Amino acid sequence: MNLVKTCDFATKHEDLIHHMAYDYYGRRLATCSSDLRIKIWEFLEHENKWINPENGGWKAHDGSVLRVTWAHPEFGQILASCSFDKSIKIWEEQDFDGKGTLKRWFERAKLQDSRGAVLDIEFAPQHLGLKLAACSSDGFLRIYEAMDPVGLNNWTMQEDIDIVSGSSRDSAALYCLSWCTSPFQPPMIAVGCGREARIYRQDQSKWGSHEILGGHEGVICDIAWAPNIGRSYHLIATASKDGKVRIFKLREERSGKHGDSFKLANQFTVDSVETLDHGGEQVWKVEWNVTGTVLSSSGDDGKVRLWTSTYAEKWICMGTVSAEL
Template sequence: MDKSILTLDKGTRCTAWNYSGQRLAAGLVDGSLLIYDSTDPASSTFISTSRFKVQESSILKVVWVPPEYGDAVACIGADGTLSLWEEVTEDTEGHHWKLCKCFDRNTSQVLDIQFGDAETCLKLVAAYSDGQIKIYELLDTLELEKWQLQAEFQNVIDLVSNFGHASCVSASISWNPQRSEVQQSSFVLGFSSNVPALNSPKVWEFDLDHQRWLPVAELSLPEEKTDQVSAVAWAPNIGRPYELIAVATQKGISIWHLGSNPDADGRLSAQKLATLSGHDSEVWEMEWDMSGTTLATTGSDGMVRLWQSNLNGMWHEQAVLTPAS
């Protein structure tokens, strides 16, 4: 018989496991953040150890900072704010969570964020409702409040393009999980917006020679460039000579092959391997396993589907997980 490991509080809007799977952060509609900790890893039971107010509006997303930088989470609020909270230990108060950083929002709202752990420093990429992308760098590995804006641009191939008012309702970011001294930082990002050029997923890579971010690939066929993107996921690579990236739109889930050798213009080859159909509605989240061979997807149909490719490279649905009635 299935056993419940914890019961989430009423009003939970989003959750996120930390990297070890021993802590769970949950954002609530009242703007509170709850931290659940494992009481005994052998029994897989969790209890709430902290609850604190982050903001007045609902928390839409929580993201853990990479573990080598301590126990910290970033929170996106329904009002479009982005804040960073860290667990600290003080002699007078013991363990408690403190606000490290509130990132400037101006008039646009934060839609999605992801941390990328480069060789030089921790980076954070944020996508905004006006179609802008901002890259922040951590200045001091021991001071999570010290960030600087490193770059700001739009998700377009033609960097001199000028649009009217862009209105984006969602965005999805996925960093290249590969860590290598010879491989530059890169991530894929797609929007769901009223500007078609912003929507199609682009792979961005940091050009070390010119100290700027460049679009090196576009993951959409000519007839798909206007499709709004709901989720992207970059697969871990444990030895393939190419990369795998999943892209979800209203037409289904696409699996893309991304080459590793740039052409004379610095662009990487991109080939669509498969289109996966199974979800009856919008795909919300996608996640690869640690080997980068199994893709888990979930959406508004309430189903979790697992996808794999066979020995001939054909992608198929491996399993379907349905919610308990």
């Protein structure tokens, strides 16, 4: 199945676009670029087009802007960005003239703890509060929390986790992360570091490294933890420079019988359930849909592939999206 293009638009960024992110409702889109700017786009359904109300966006950093991410709308219209300039910035949209007729994005906080470029950021799931995780080229995973979700000016770094475990630090290495969204599990983050990924979990207020997801022959460029809706297991997808997408299944172990039921051990058995070929080209991005049933992947071949599982638990390509007219 080939998907049909519905609309396109010129972003008018003056350099390479590194990332784009939809808001919670999918009606707004943030783009960031090496031109140091962030732009916010709104979709006009009746006209089937995207518009940029900010008239060109705004200069956000002093280096290439690598990632943008939206907070849950419960906390307001909040955006975070990270850059080669080693900083993370928190942005909030508010009334410009106090009457609600014009909107503008304001910088509320600047986080500068990294000793290298900040490569990936993501807000925590809503039930964990207003928290932000970031991984940097210095080999650290940092977790921040807003002290006052209303003011947004004060953020504290809760954790500063070494994710390279004493090995040599490569300033050109890629690190990526994805939160587990399940409210029935302790806070967990999947982190891609080199050719493997690791699960970091908070147990009794302390974060630590647990399960390892391996098998790639190239550096992992992106990682995505699937939303868990009604499943007894977790799915995590990784994208790599080896031209492959790997899907891992995590099942929670049982430590022993407790009355008439089994007590969960709070550890996972990891199985690599599928390796998907992306035409031999490097794969840069993977993303799940809201139910965790469809996986999208994109890479150097300029195509977005959509994958889904059959009743026999075999993952197949259900469609492709191409920029070719």
